[in-house]
Amino acid sequence: GENVEQHPSTLSVQEGDSAVIKCTYSDSASNYFPWYKQELGKRPQLIIDIRSNVGEKKDQRIAVTLNKTAKHFSLHITETQPEDSAVYFCAAAAPGVAGNMLTFGGGTRLMVKP
Amino acid sequence: DARVTQTPRHKVTEMGQEVTMRCQPILGHNTVFWYRQTMMQGLELLAYFRNRAPLDDSGMPKDRFSAEMPDATLATLKIQPSEPRDSAVYFCASGSQVTEAFFGQGTRLTVV
Numbered sequence: 764g765e766n767v768e769q770h771p772s773t774l775s776v777q778e779g780d781s782a783v784i785k786c787t788y789s790d791s792a793s794n795y796f797p798w799y800k801q802e803l804g805k806r807p808q809l810i811i812d813i814r815s816n817v818g819e820k821k822d823q824r825i826a827v828t829l830n831k832t833a834k835h836f837s838l839h840i841t842e843t844q845p846e847d848s849a850v851y852f853c854a855a856a857a858p859g860v861a862g863n864m865l866t867f868g869g870g871t872r873l874m875v876k877p
Numbered sequence: 878d879a880r881v882t883q884t885p886r887h888k889v890t891e892m893g894q895e896v897t898m899r900c901q902p903i904l905g906h907n908t909v910f911w912y913r914q915t916m917m918q919g920l921e922l923l924a925y926f927r928n929r930a931p932l933d934d935s936g937m938p939k940d941r942f943s944a945e946m947p948d949a950t951l952a953t954l955k956i957q958p959s960e961p962r963d964s965a966v967y968f969c970a971s972g973s974q975v976t977e978a979f980f981g982q983g984t985r986l987t988v989v
Binding site for chain 2: 797799805806807809812844852855861864866867868869870
């Protein structure tokens with residue numbers, strides 16, 4: 764099955780700096796890569812996603828890049844703010860008999876210091 | 878505003894008791910996931926349903942856990958008997974082939 768590795772597990776940045784979180788996946792058939800943000804005590808919520816037919820996608824201060832050859836994708840947050848502090852999860856989904864089942868990375872705890 | 882609804886939100890039970898968690902997926906979604914999260918760690922997949930059929934439950938301890946979808950509006954996760962190590966937040970999520978997975982608010986289970 765799919766295996767998703769996420770790094771780093773914790774990341775501390777100064778407000779205004781950029782943050783980068785990286786994920787690798789094992790199943791070359793995976794074609795959908797969402798990123799979720801989970802604030803303390805709340806549910807994970809989708810912040811951005813990318814499909815395998817594009818290499819990059821942006822939404823204001825966040826962007827995701829995908830390298831299918833290397834089987835890795837990254838989340839980039841620019842001009843970080845204290846409200847960006849949360850746990851971020853990457854995920855990968857592959858089509859197949861079991862459908863588009865999401866496999867999550869282990870999560871990255873991002874702390875933005877004011 | 879369509880949401881995935883989970884009940885109960887919190888559950889405290891004694892070791893050995895049966896626990897049933899319920900999930901109402903978003904209307905029209907045909908996939909349902911059950912995930913377990915401990916102490917803000919990773920999301921561990923327990924079970925996955927598509928069109929009410931269980932497609933993957935390899936992450937679920939079979940001896941005590943069971944997951945079902947009696948109809949398209951209800952998914953259940955049952956633990957019998959419960960153990961202290963089962964204490965965690967259990968998330969249900971629903972989606973489809975054209976949408977991302979939407980998470981419910983979770984059931985925080987404490988087994989004492």
